[in-house]
Amino acid sequence: MGERTQRVDARANRGRILDVAEDVFGRGGEAASTEEVARLAGVGIATVFRHFPTKAVLLQAVLVRRFDRLRSQAEALLGAADPGAAFYDFFRHLVADAATKIAIGDALLGAGGDVSGEAIEAGNGLRRAVGALLERAQRAGAVRDDAELPEVYALLVAMSRAAAHRSLDDEVRDRALAIVFDGLAPATR
Amino acid sequence: MGERTQRVDARANRGRILDVAEDVFGRGGEAASTEEVARLAGVGIATVFRHFPTKAVLLQAVLVRRFDRLRSQAEALLGAADPGAAFYDFFRHLVADAATKIAIGDALLGAGGDVSGEAIEAGNGLRRAVGALLERAQRAGAVRDDAELPEVYALLVAMSRAAAHRSLDDEVRDRALAIVFDGLAPATR
DSSP, X not given: OXXXXXXXXXXXXXXXXXXXHHHHHHHOSTTOXXXXXXXXXXXOXXXXXXXXXXXXXXXXXXXXXXXHHHHHHHHHGGGOSOHHHHHHHHHHHHXXXXXXXXXXXXXXXXXXXXXXXXXXXXXXXXXXXXXXXXXXXXXXXXXXXXXXXXXXXXXXXXXXXXXXXXXXXXXXXXXXXXXXXXXXXXXXX | OOHHHXXXXXXXXXXXXXXXXXXXXXXXXTTOSHHHHHHHHTSOHHHHHHHOSSHHHHHHHHHHHHHHHHHHHHHHGGGXXXXXXXXXXXHHHHHHHHHHOHHHHHHHHTOOTTOOHHHHHHHHHHHHHHHHHHHHHHHTTSSOTTOOHHHHXXXXXXXXXXXXXXXXXXXXXXXXXXXHHHHHSOSOO
């Protein structure tokens, strides 16, 4: 096996391990272990540890990738025809996503404490992208002008946390979101 | 020492232990231990364990007392002259309170999982009292008619969790609450 093939394989393994880890740790619970990740990714535990020396390093990598993916999704919406719908839909997407990924969702938006510099940077990237979506929605008159990113992001984190921790009924979650969105709407409603 | 005196002393000890435990576990962190509770309450560790055989039992008792106290505060507000102010002020009070009591606040409103029947019942009592405040505020035209308790409580839990976990800046927290309150206001604003 040539060096290049080995590198390609290594990259494929890394990607597969991250996919599986996001799923396994996202579900949380007893079965969420590095061993389970190796088993489901179809690689040896030694391979996992070669890529990610500790569980913390693996989780960091999952977090960073998750932040980056969400940021890309937000950025893609910056070209959307309806800036208001883009903002509110992404808000709803983040919250709904958190509900199904309790364990990672927790670390995801609450990023702080033991989270590495790289994950914090990725989290800040997502925050900036949400800020850009917000600004665009405000210019389009779909979000009140006096709402600033810190409080909007606090609402996003709050709703995500509530959805993730209490496994809220989807209908109740949507009604709670509708109230928040009415609060974010310009005064004339 | 007579039996009655002993009983009175025991009750005083129990109350003091609970006061201290609420404070110690509310602050969270490394120092939050039953030993620390005993030290600050000025009793021996054996006395703490006589009243509360395990740390879990002690925490349950703290939780129950906290729910009961909040419920009493909510019920007292049912006679307030301004039902709208009573509802919004209590909402704000719960959220602000959670921010300073990270560890207990977490268990407090997210009550579920390992929480005992007694604590769940106390939590439900608080929820009912919030429901009564909400209904009164709606009758007074201060909260939109179509907001129901499940989503209002979800918002309360969400904002409390966000305030507790991220130690949100007070100003940002208040601005986020203002957005939620605008969402809860009747449509004519």
